[in-house]
Amino acid sequence: MTWHAQDSIIAAYVSGRIDDAAAASLETHLLACEACRGAVSGRVDPTAMDRVWAGVRETIDRPAPGLGERALVRVGIREDLARLLATTPALRASWLGAVAATLLFSVVASRALGGDPLPFLSLAPLVPVAGVAIAFGRPIDPAWELTLSTPTGGFSLMLIRSAAVLATSVVLAGAAALALPGAGWSMVAWLLPALCLTVLSLAASSTGVATTVAAGIVGTVWVTAVLLAARLADEPLAAFAPGAQAAFAALALLASIVVAVRHTSFERPARI
Numbered sequence: 003m004t005w006h007a008q009d010s011i012i013a014a015y016v017s018g019r020i021d022d023a024a025a026a027s028l029e030t031h032l033l034a035c036e037a038c039r040g041a042v043s044g045r046v047d048p049t050a051m052d053r054v055w056a057g058v059r060e061t062i063d064r065p066a067p068g069l070g071e072r073a074l075v076r077v078g079i080r081e082d083l084a085r086l087l088a089t090t091p092a093l094r095a096s097w098l099g100a101v102a103a104t105l106l107f108s109v110v111a112s113r114a115l116g117g118d119p120l121p122f123l124s125l126a127p128l129v130p131v132a133g134v135a136i137a138f139g140r141p142i143d144p145a146w147e148l149t150l151s152t153p154t155g156g157f158s159l160m161l162i163r164s165a166a167v168l169a170t171s172v173v174l175a176g177a178a179a180l181a182l183p184g185a186g187w188s189m190v191a192w193l194l195p196a197l198c199l200t201v202l203s204l205a206a207s208s209t210g211v212a213t214t215v216a217a218g219i220v221g222t223v224w225v226t227a228v229l230l231a232a233r234l235a236d237e238p239l240a241a242f243a244p245g246a247q248a249a250f251a252a253l254a255l256l257a258s259i260v261v262a263v264r265h266t267s268f269e270r271p272a273r274i
């Protein structure tokens with residue numbers, strides 16, 4: 003090496019008061035000259051370097067958002083909300099795939115029974131109930147500890163995730179309903195029961211039982227009620243008749259009031 007960077011150039015470079023051309027020239031020289039690299043590093047503030055290095059590591063180590071999360075942000079949902087939704091177990095591809103397969107099975111069963119919509123109508127309302135049950139809780143939610151520390155903890159988080167799960171379930175079940183044989187009122191007869199059972203399971207879990215247990219109870223009561231109504235009225239679809247639909251609407255309203263009144267029970271760390 004026949005020349006070395008002047009002290010004034012190195013000082014200007016370290017302090018950041020140097021023009022781009024001179025900086026580029028010095029950096030090219032530094033690549034090949036150990037003595038000047040030593041001169042530069044001797045002048046650099048180590049705490050500033052640590053800060054830069056921490057920033058680099060933070061950027062490299064930060065997990066990249068998934069496809070779903072990026073899509074949510076793109077349609078205008080806030081980044082923190084998108085992360086909360088993307089980490090909801092019941093909104094993951096594996097769960098949605100299982101739901102789609104189950105709905106498909108019920109449609110095939112309805113077709114195999116000569117157009118009887120009962121298998122589909124009984125099963126579709128349970129889809130959001132199961133989804134909401136696995137949308138919360140320590141054993142299931144990978145972001146459980148994280149959600150405890152967010153300002154959007156507890157009740158708001160429960161509402162956001164339940165609404166997202168319910169909306170997704172309705173879209174999936176609605177698509178499956180299109181494949182039902184002999185379409186008619188049976189294509190939508192599952193909607194009010196679905197809403198009613200979902201809110202009922204939330205109301206049940208507000209009493210302190212785990213969301214999965216609440217969903218199990220609601221599901222068992224639902225299947226029993228459908229079978230019992232069919233037997234008592236001697237009509238297979240009695241549980242979906244207009245009178246029953248009105249009862250589902252009233253029950254959904256009542257359960258919503260219970261959830262609203264007991265909202266603080268969703269804020270307890272042990273529960274969410």
Ligand SMILES: [Zn+2]
Nearest residue numbers: 006007035038
């Ligand atoms: Zn040099």
